[in-house]
Amino acid sequence: MAQNKEKVLTIITNNPLVKSESILTEHTTLFFSDLDKVLTKARDLIHQGYTLITHPLAGSVKPWANPYRTVLLEENEQLNMRSLEIMENSLQKYDQFKNDLEENSSEKLNESIREDYQLIDYDLIKELI
Numbered sequence: 001m002a003q004n005k006e007k008v009l010t011i012i013t014n015n016p017l018v019k020s021e022s023i024l025t026e027h028t029t030l031f032f033s034d035l036d037k038v039l040t041k042a043r044d045l046i047h048q049g050y051t052l053i054t055h056p057l058a059g060s061v062k063p064w065a066n067p068y069r070t071v072l073l074e075e076n077e078q079l080n081m082r083s084l085e086i087m088e089n090s091l092q093k094y095d096q097f098k099n100d101l102e103e104n105s106s107e108k109l110n111e112s113i114r115e116d117y118q119l120i121d122y123d124l125i126k127e128l129i
Contacts, residue, residue: 009053010045011125013070014038017118018125027129035069039094042071043087051076052083056090058124067109068121072128 009027013019019031032038039056046052053072073083109117 008075009129010050010073010075011070012038012042012045012073013068013121013125015068015070015118015121017068017115017122018070021122021126035067036094036098038069038071039087039091042073043084043091045073046080046083046087049076049078049080050074050083051080052086054125054128056087057093066117066120067114068117070121070125072125 011018011027011029012032013029014032014035014037019029030041032041042050042052042056050073053074054070056069056071
């Protein structure tokens with residue numbers, strides 16, 4: 001009978017709410033202040049054999065509207081080409097709308113709107129963990 005190996009999950013985020021929540025402490029959490037660093041780090045980990053569990057641009061909010069993103073990955077032993085394709089396409093989409101996102105950057109949003117965007121991102125990841 002094969003043993004169930006516990007999945008090793010990595011959370012990459014720029015969302016302060018995700019970073020602060022204790023529900024996520026049993027997983028590796030990498031926090032970056034910039035969204036482009038979140039997406040780039042996720043791509044780098046995929047090249048090291050990680051697999052995407054969540055889509056980098058998931059959610060009902062337009063990718064260029066919400067300045068907070070959390071990506072969940074699972075450690076694996078080989079390159080997952082589908083994950084790499086999704087990540088590369090997400091980076092291209094991010095680059096395409098980067099100027100719009102910078103106009104809506106978290107520093108320019110009032111506290112209430114920032115908290116709403118953080119909660120949307122947090123709820124998406126919390127449901128999966």
